[in-house]
Amino acid sequence: xxxxxxxxxxxxxxxxxxxxxxxxxxxxxxxxxxxxxxxxxxxxxxxxxxxxxxxxxxxxxxxxxxxxxxxxxxxxxxxxxxxxxxxxxxxxxxxxxxxxxxxxxxxxxxxxxxxxxxxxxxxxxxxxxxxxxxxxxxxxxxxxxxxxxxxxxxxxxxxxxxxxxxxxxxxxxxxxxxxxxxxxxxxxxxxxxxxxxxxxxxxxxxxxxxxxxxxxxxxxxxxxxxxxxxxxxxxxxxxxxxxxxxxxxxxxxxxxxxxxxxxxxxxxxxxxxxxxxxxxxxxxxxxxxxxxxxxxxxxxxxxxxxxxxxxxxxxxxxxxxxxxxxxxxxxxxxxxxxxxxxxxxxxxxxxxxxxxxxxxxxxxxxxxxxxxxxxxxxxxxxxxxxxxxxxxxxxxxxxxxxxxxxxxxxxxxxxxxxxxxxxxxxxxxxxxxxxxxxxxxxxxxxxxxxxxxxxxxxxxxxxxxxxxxxxxxxxxxxxxxxxxxxxxxxxxxxxxxxxxxxxxxxxxxxxxxxxxxxxxxxxxxxxxxxxxxxxxxxxxxxxxxxxxxxxxxxxxxxxxxxxxxxxxxxxxxxxxxxxxxxxxxx
Numbered sequence: 001x002x003x004x005x006x007x008x009x010x011x012x013x014x015x016x017x018x019x020x021x022x023x024x025x026x027x028x029x030x031x032x033x034x035x036x037x038x039x040x041x042x043x044x045x046x047x048x049x050x051x052x053x054x055x056x057x058x059x060x061x062x063x064x065x066x067x068x069x070x071x072x073x074x075x076x077x078x079x080x081x082x083x084x085x086x087x088x089x090x091x092x093x094x095x096x097x098x099x100x101x102x103x104x105x106x107x108x109x110x111x112x113x114x115x116x117x118x119x120x121x122x123x124x125x126x127x128x129x130x131x132x133x134x135x136x137x138x139x140x141x142x143x144x145x146x147x148x149x150x151x152x153x154x155x156x157x158x159x160x161x162x163x164x165x166x167x168x169x170x171x172x173x174x175x176x177x178x179x180x181x182x183x184x185x186x187x188x189x190x191x192x193x194x195x196x197x198x199x200x201x202x203x204x205x206x207x208x209x210x211x212x213x214x215x216x217x218x219x220x221x222x223x224x225x226x227x228x229x230x231x232x233x234x235x236x237x238x239x240x241x242x243x244x245x246x247x248x249x250x251x252x253x254x255x256x257x258x259x260x261x262x263x264x265x266x267x268x269x270x271x272x273x274x275x276x277x278x279x280x281x282x283x284x285x286x287x288x289x290x291x292x293x294x295x296x297x298x299x300x301x302x303x304x305x306x307x308x309x310x311x312x313x314x315x316x317x318x319x320x321x322x323x324x325x326x327x328x329x330x331x332x333x334x335x336x337x338x339x340x341x342x343x344x345x346x347x348x349x350x351x352x353x354x355x356x357x358x359x360x361x362x363x364x365x366x367x368x369x370x371x372x373x374x375x376x377x378x379x380x381x382x383x384x385x386x387x388x389x390x391x392x393x394x395x396x397x398x399x400x401x402x403x404x405x406x407x408x409x410x411x412x413x414x415x416x417x418x419x420x421x422x423x424x425x426x427x428x429x430x431x432x433x434x435x436x437x438x439x440x441x442x443x444x445x446x447x448x449x450x451x452x453x454x455x456x457x458x459x460x461x462x463x464x465x466x467x468x469x470x471x472x473x474x475x476x477x478x479x480x481x482x483x484x485x486x487x488x489x490x491x492x493x494x495x496x497x498x499x500x501x502x503x504x505x506x507x508x509x510x511x512x513x514x515x516x517x518x519x520x521x522x523x524x525x526x527x528x529x530x531x532x533x534x535x536x537x538x539x540x541x542x543x544x545x546x547x548x549x550x551x552x553x554x555x556x557x558x559x560x561x562x563x564x565x566x567x568x569x570x571x572x573x574x575x576x577x578x579x580x581x582x583x584x585x586x
Contacts, residue, residue: 200323
């Protein structure tokens with residue numbers, strides 16, 4: 001069922017406190033993320049070339065202006081200066097236009113890659129949920145989905161494109177200055193190498209550990225904040241609000257400390273870049289003056305050699321912050337590629353079998369179930385036979401594997417051993433040979449804690465059957481004993497239920513989930529602890545209503561309260577997952 005929540009039979013663990021990823025693992029993750037840019041490779045190349053042209057225009061403007069000023073000081077005929085004047089105008093106008101085009105092309109390419117990455121992550125999460133994500137907390141998963149994924153846009157905007165453009169322009173500037181004065185060209189090349197490699201190395205040496213810690217720290221803070229918000233009523237009731245808030249503040253403090261340490265690296269890199277630019281200017285000036293005195297360099301070229309390094313170092317300066325981004329980007333890439341690279345909890349068949357035809361029953365023989373990463377089976381050797389049209393209960397205490405069994409029946413989890421079959425008119429078919437979507441078309445699910453979306457009653461019900469009419473929705477509500485309540489509401493089916501159904505009582509949420517399952521038309525109804533959050537009278541009324549609306553359907557209830565499902569109501573005991581006495585016949 002859409003929106004159903006499946007939870008493993010074990011407590012969730014806190015997010016790991018790791019400090020990030022190693023250099024090799026980070027480089028591998030960055031490479032995997034960068035390969036997603038292949039479909040927009042021509043656009044990325046265009047952005048690099050336009051960016052290089054914009055930087056070249058800045059260098060050309062400074063170099064031409066320096067030559068023009070020096071030549072004009074010699075008072076030549078004006079016609080001698082017209083070409084330079086025109087070039088200055090062209091470079092001045094072209095720099096602005098090309099810079100705009102570079103921003104346009106770079107962002108267009110980066111956002112297209114980001115769209116591909118988001119789509120890949122969303123599709124992967126659909127395949128993994130819920131069985132493949134049991135070790136991730138909701139806040140950390142949301143941080144990966146939003147912060148880490150969106151942050152990878154900087155891999156193209158601040159790293160790949162600036163590095164590539166700076167390399168092209170730097171090489172061109174070295175060639176230009178080298179043609180005028182080889183020694184000055186060598187000095188410029190040395191300072192540019194210092195900026196391209198030395199400054200980033202110094203920045204990374206200072207801030208690498210902090211940068212790697214930032215992405216996990218964001219996930220930790222998101223998890224702590226989400227726990228505080230979602231658990232606010234329980235925290236208030238237990239008087240633990242201050243401790244929970246301290247946890248959030250501590251997480252925020254660790255993130256801020258990591259960001260401050262990372263900023264020190266940026267300062268170190270900027271210092272080296274500034275010193276390198278100054279060395280290039282002053283050494284270039286000294287060498288140019290000596291060459292002019294020796295007669296090997298025209299005097300007007302002194303200003304060109306002295307001032308051009310200013311422009312080229314300005315163009316190459318983004319390399320330093322770009323390199324500083326790498327550890328953080330590597331950590332984000334590793335967290336995203338961890339999601340993308342997780343194995344499927346369910347192996348979809350290459351050639352799916354068709355369901356055997358309603359009415360359906362269920363059969364298990366020697367069934368073993370475990371969640372991904374677990375070392376022991378939760379369900380061991382289960383034998384189960386549920387005939388079509390029967391109402392049955394499967395009993396078991398908390399932790400005995402009831403929700404795990406529900407996950408397997410819904411194809412959210414593959415059996416670790418044994419056989420699980422869907423039985424119909426054409427015989428029995430192993431559920432692992434049927435596509436997950438087809439299985440879930442046959443089984444309507446009501447979770448122990450059904451998820452209700454912050455939308456209208458109608459929208460929550462249409463999840464089960466998007467094309468349902470208001471009459472069909474109304475019929476499902478009446479059968480779930482919610483019709484009179486909905487009719488009493490001023491907005492009727494358009495009533496907003498609030499976040500997670502906050503405006504509904506526990507019984508109303510459970511009945512809304514039942515109405516959703518009934519509207520789906522699934523021939524099998526699977527309910528996981530449907531009476532868990534209901535008081536005794538409401539629970540018995542819910543069971544009576546379930547008996548009334550389930551005629552002609554196979555009903556499977558997973559419960560630790562077998563006394564609520566009497567034999568005179570047509571309920572049969574199908575299996576005991578352990579630690580509960582068998583129900584007595586009444």
